[in-house]
Amino acid sequence: GEKVEQHESTLSVREGDSAVINCTYTDTASSYFPWYKQEAGKSLHFVIDIRSNVDRKQSQRLIVLLDKKAKRFSLHITATQPEDSAIYFCAASSYNQGKLIFGQGTKLSIKP
């Protein structure tokens, strides 16, 4: 089955700098790649996604890149702010499967 690896378990960046979180997946049939954010002590909520028919998607300060050949995707957070501090999870699924497989999570800390 699909496996998703999230490469950075922790990441610390200075406020205003960019943060990059990288993920790889194993199933070539995967076509949907969302990102979720979990603030301390809270549940997860959706932040951005990308589908396999594009290789870049941006929503305000969030950019997602997809490299299907390398089976790799990444989340870029530009101009980081203190409220970006959280655990970020990448995930993957294929169109004909209803289940989403998550990575291990990256704890992002924004230093003042």
Add this chain to the structure above:
Amino acid sequence: EAAVTQSPRNKVAVTGGKVTLSCNQTNNHNNMYWYRQDTGHGLRLIHYSYGAGSTEKGDIPDGYKASRPSQENFSLILELATPSQTSVYFCASGARDSGNTLYFGEGSRLIVV
């Protein structure tokens, strides 16, 4: 606003006891999921469902059963709880097609002693 409600939010159970975690969604979503979150493992899928009456095994189903009696409700059942099942459990719902946003509940913290 999509709503997924879990109960209980916190539970202490004894080894060998039965535990039922309940999830209710008002999103009218077909798909529902149970995940557990453990440090170092991220979220791991236990069971999921495509609709009332259906349950599917996820990646770590051993020791767990699931029940989907209606569109709105999805339960996770630990018949014989063990300390290794101490974790935070999240329920989520999503629309039928793969690739739609999942809406998560607030989580249920289970401690098995």
